[in-house]
Every structure is written in structure tokens, then in C-alpha cells.
Amino acid sequence: MRSTQIRSTFLDFFTSRGHRHFPSSPLIPSDPTLLLANAGMNQFKPYFLGEVTPEFPRATTIQKCARTSDIDNVGRTNRHATFFEMMGNFSFGDYFKADAIAFAWELLTQGYNLEKDRLWITVYQDDDEAEQLWRKIGVPAERIQRLGMEDNFWSMGVPGPCGPCSEVNYDRGPAFGREGGPAVDGERYVEIWNLVFMQYQRGEGDKKGDFPILGDLAQQSIDTGLGLDRLAAILQDAENVCGTDLLRPTLTTVQELAGRDYPGSAEEKVSFQVVTEHARSIAYLIADGVLPAKDGRGYVLRRLMRRAVRHARLLGIDQAVLAPATASVIANLGGVWPELTAQAALIEQVVTAEEESFTRTLAQGTRLLNAAITRSRENRSTTLTG
Ligand code: SER
Numbered sequence: 001m002r003s004t005q006i007r008s009t010f011l012d013f014f015t016s017r018g019h020r021h022f023p024s025s026p027l028i029p030s031d032p033t034l035l036l037a038n039a040g041m042n043q044f045k046p047y048f049l050g051e052v053t054p055e056f057p058r059a060t061t062i063q064k065c066a067r068t069s070d071i072d073n074v075g076r077t078n079r080h081a082t083f084f085e086m087m088g089n090f091s092f093g094d095y096f097k098a099d100a101i102a103f104a105w106e107l108l109t110q111g112y113n114l115e116k117d118r119l120w121i122t123v124y125q126d127d128d129e130a131e132q133l134w135r136k137i138g139v140p141a142e143r144i145q146r147l148g149m150e151d152n153f154w155s156m157g158v159p160g161p162c163g164p165c166s167e168v169n170y171d172r173g174p175a176f177g178r179e180g181g182p183a184v185d186g187e188r189y190v191e192i193w194n195l196v197f198m199q200y201q202r203g204e205g206d207k208k209g210d211f212p213i214l215g216d217l218a219q220q221s222i223d224t225g226l227g228l229d230r231l232a233a234i235l236q237d238a239e240n241v242c243g244t245d246l247l248r249p250t251l252t253t254v255q256e257l258a259g260r261d262y263p264g265s266a267e268e269k270v271s272f273q274v275v276t277e278h279a280r281s282i283a284y285l286i287a288d289g290v291l292p293a294k295d296g297r298g299y300v301l302r303r304l305m306r307r308a309v310r311h312a313r314l315l316g317i318d319q320a321v322l323a324p325a326t327a328s329v330i331a332n333l334g335g336v337w338p339e340l341t342a343q344a345a346l347i348e349q350v351v352t353a354e355e356e357s358f359t360r361t362l363a364q365g366t367r368l369l370n371a372a373i374t375r376s377r378e379n380r381s382t383t384l385t386g
Contacts, residue, residue, distance in 0.1 A: 001112070001232075001235040001236070002236075002245055003228060003232050003244065003245050003246050004336065006087075006112070006228060006231055006232055006235065007062055007085075007087065007228065007336070009107075009111050009112065010060070010062070010087040010107070010111075010226065011060060011062070011087075013103075013106075013107050013111055014058075014060035014089045014103070015060060017058075017103065018058050019056075019058040019059055019060040019089055019090075020055075020056040020058065020059050020060070021059075021060050021061070022043070022059050022060070022061045023061070024037075024061055024062055024063045024064045024085075025037055025042060025043040025063065025064075026064075026288040026289070027064055027065075027066050027284060027285055027288040027290065028288055028289055028290065028297065029042050029043075030043070031045060033158040033159070033160075034156070034158065035296065035297050035300065036066040036067075036285075036297055036300065037063065037064060037065055037066065038065050038066060038067050038156075038157075039063070039065060039086065039156065039223075039225060040061050040063035040065070040086045040087075040088030040090070040223070040224075040225050041088070041090065041156075041161075041196075041198075041223040041225075042063075042156070043061075043063075044059065044090055044092070044223075045156075045160055045161065047090075047092040047221075048092065048160070048161035048198050048217065048221050048223070049160065049161055049201065049217065050093075050217060050218040050219060054092045056092075057091065057092050057093060057094035058089070058090065058091055058092075058094055058095075059089070059090040059092070060087075060088065060089045060090070061087075061088050061090075062085050062086070062087050062088075062228070063085070063086045063087075063088060063225075064083070064085060064284055064288075064337075065083065065084055065085070065086050066082060066083050066281060066284070066285065066300070067081075067082060067084075068082050068300055068303075068304075070082075071303075071304075071307070074273060074274055074277050074278070075269065075270035075271070075272070075273030075274045075277070076270055077187055078176070078187060078190070078233070078239055078240035079186070079187065079190050079191075079230060079240070081229055081241060081277055081281075082277065082278060082281045082304060083277075083280050083281035083284055083285075084227055084228065084229045084241075085227075085228040085229070086225040086226070086227060086228070087225070087226045087227075087228055088223065088224050088225050088226070089103060089222070089224050090221070090222060090223055090224070091221055091222035092219070092221050093218075093219030093220065093221055094221075094222075095222060096197065096220045096221075096222060097129060097130055097133055097166075097195075097197055097222075098133055099222075100195045100197070100222045100224060101130070101133045101134060101137060101166070101195065102133075102137065104168055104193055104195060104224065104226075105137050105138075108168065108192075108193070112231065112235060114170060114234070116138070116139075117143075118170055118171040119139070119143070119168055119169070119170060119171075120143045120144075120145070120168075120169040120170075120171060120181050120182050120189050121134050121139055121143060121144045121145070121166060121167070121168060121169070122144075122145050122146070122147050122151065122152055122166065122167045122169065122182050122183070123144060123145075123146055123147075123152060123164075123166045124146070124147070124148075124152040124153055124164035124165065124166070125146045125147065125148050125152070126164075127146075127152075127164050127166070127197075130164070130166045130197070131144055131146070134166070143181065145181050145182060145183045147182075147183060151167075152164060152165050152166065152167065153165065154194065154196040154223075155202045155211065159201075159202055159203055159204055160201070160202065161198045161200070161201060161202075161217055161221070161223075162196075162198065162200050162201070162202045162213075163196055163197045163198045163199045163200055164196075164197050164199075165194055165195060165196040165197065166194075166195045166197070167182065167191045167193065167194050167195070168191070168192055168193040168194075168195070169181075169182040169186075169189040169190060169191050169192065170189070170190055170192050170230075170234055171188065171189050172187075172188055172189075172190055172234070173188070174188070176188040176190075177189075190230055190234075191227075191230075192226060192227055192230050192231055192234070193224060193225070193226040193227075194224060194225050195222070195224045196222070196223040196224065196225075197220070197222065198217060198220065198221040198222065198223050199216060199217055199220045199221075200213045200214075200215065200216060200217060201213070201214045201215055201216070201217055202214065228246070229241040229244070229246060232244040232245070232246055240273065241277065242262075242272070242273050242276050242277065245332075246280075246332075246333070247276050247277065247280060247329075247332075249328050249331065249332045250276045250279055250280065250325055250328045250329050250332065251272065251273075251276045252328075253324055253325055253327075253328040254272055254275045254276050254279075254312070254315070254317075254321070254325060255272070257312070257315075257317045257319065257321055257324060257325075258272075258312075258315040258316055258317050259316070260315075260316075264315075267314070268314075268315060270311075271311035271312070271314045271315050272315065274307060274308060274311040275308050275311050275312050275315070275317075275321060275325060276325070278304045278305070278307055278308040278311075279308060279322065279325035279326050279328070279329050280329045280333075281304050282301065282304050282305055282308065282322065282326055282347075282351060283326040283329040283330055283333075283340055283347055284337070284340065285297075285300075285301045285304070286301070286326075286343060286346060286347045286350050286351070287337070287339040287340050287342070287343040287346075287347060288339065291350060292305065292350065292354050302354065305322060305351060305354045305355065305358065306358050308321065308322060308325070309321060309322065309355055309358050309359070309362075310362070313362070320352065320355055321355070322351035322352070322354070322355045323348050323351055323352050323355070326347050326348070326351055327344070327348065330344050330347065372384055
């Protein structure tokens, strides 16, 4: 199934079940506590907190998300990305666990035709109700696993709504990893859909689970996120997003620039994926108004550009890479995301300037490093001081 059909299947399913389709919010969020939009629920935070009463109790979106907490995993796993589209359905004090679970099961097994016995479920350790609901729908007990705060309790990472969650994971088969379910191997049993049962409010604190719960929300709500990249990889039988129709044209551009084929060696495979995946994030960030800077979201963008250039050089690409790679993202995805096409000239200008200046910095740094290494060797040392 092509990605355009994956998106339309999702939106049709939820709009025909009373959800209002809202556009994605920009990657620069209106919430001052967030650097970048990182989940579909961001734009609805005031609804979950009960600060604003929504006009519609049910919503659905396809949200542009940027997350860099797993940046070092890009290309090293099949599931991590710094940008992705998250398809979501939301209930603001309307339906809760039973309907969220029933909707997800019906769409996955009938809308996307995923095999039932490849779906594994995780629930929060104390959530007997969620486990019972999955059992009732037909998931056998041996494919339901209970996990703790770290895996099955979702919060924004900043104060706001939060709650236990239940994840739907797809078994990609033995070629992808070890047996034993998502509790054992997240690569083989890849998380595709996260259903969050929003019912508490969190305060300040560590994002890994020891933050204070300030109390119950006034109403129980639903926030879900189904990853388009991961679902496309499954439905298109691709190893990862670079092999799907979302990014294959960009991977082709990078291969042409490198003058060799993906995957190559293990390290080259990582580099191909980093350049391809980061090109997409870079294009979307600039289209939404992020410009390279020394700090904040501008620094996130700069870091993505520098990483992409460095990995391109490792592939032997000595000419400009960011302009052609982002141009191919725009050509491929601009029909779905018109802001890419509208900002194509700006994207080209920003990436070209940044790549030129980084290339100079890199050349100068390499000269200095080589000189230091030579001096060190002359002194018969194998160590450079920090
Ligand atoms: N907010 C949840 C997540 O980001 C579900 O959408 O995983």
C-alpha cells in the first residue's frame, strides 16, 4: 500500500467515526515549553488539560513530528528517525480505553490487513482493564506483555497531561531479531501504534519516570499515534523507511551522488540512511521557519545538516549533497505537504550556505587535527590531549 493510501485510509476511518480532521500544526509549536512539535497531541494540550473546551470531542490528524533524542540510532536501527508523520485519533473527554482499543484493532486488521497473529500488545504493569479489553477483542494472553513506567506510561517530557499507554507492536519475523515479544526485542517486534489513556497531570521532573503526578485530569481522554514510516515499511515490505515510497527517491539521489549502490558496507549503510533521513527533517524544518543557529531549534537544524554532510563525505560525496537531497524530498513529498514546495527556494538557499560554511570548517579542522597528529607522532606519542 502506498503512503498516500495509508494516510487516506487512516483519515477516512476516523472521520467516518465522528472525528474532525485537523491539519498538522507546524514544527515550531505554539507551546513555549516545547522546542519542536514531537507528538500529535501537542496542539491539543489545552483540551486535555481542560483549559479550553473543544468544539469537537473527537479529532484526527497527521502530524509532522521532529524528535532528536534517538538521533544516534538513525541508520543503526530500522525504526528510528528524526522526522516522521504521526497519524493520530483523539478523544477529549469522549470515548476512552474500550473504543480506542477497538478502533485500533479494526483499522489494523481490516483497514490495513495486518495478520492478527503478528500483533503483540504491551500494557502498563497495573492496567488490568486494558489487558482485559485486548483479551476480549481476541488477542491471546501470550501476546500481551506488561511493562513499567519507562515503556508504558506516556508524558510529553514536560508538565502536561499524561497517562498509562498500550502499544501495538508488529512481529517483523526472525530476520529482524530475537523471539520473545516487544519486552525482549523492539527491532523485531516494532512498535507501530501507541494508545495513551490520558488521565493524570504531571509536574516538573525527570522525563524517565520519576516526575510527580499532580492529580487526575478533569476528564479522561485518548491520544494515539500510529507511525506512518513504520507502517509503510511493513506494508511495502521494506527494511526501513529509506526503502519506502516516502524516502526511496531520496536514497536514489544519494546513491547517484555517491556513485555506488546502497547498502554497501555496514558503515556505508548507516551513512546512506543518515543522509537520506536527515535530508527529510532538514527540508521540513526549514519549510516551517527554522533557520540554522547556535542554539535552540536552530541548533537542532544545524546539527542535522552537519551530520548529513559528514556522512555524505564518508560515502565519498565531495560535491554539494544537501541541495540535491532536499530537492528530491520536496519533489516526492511536496504534493502532500505544500509548504515544502512553497519554500523550495529558501530551503535550497539555506542548505547551500550552511554546507559551504561547514565544508570550510571541516577542511580547516581536518588540517589542524592532522598537524596535531603529526606533531604527536614526532614525539612518539599515540595520544592527543583533549
Ligand atoms: N503521544 C503519544 C506518542 O507520541 C501517542 O500519540 O507516542
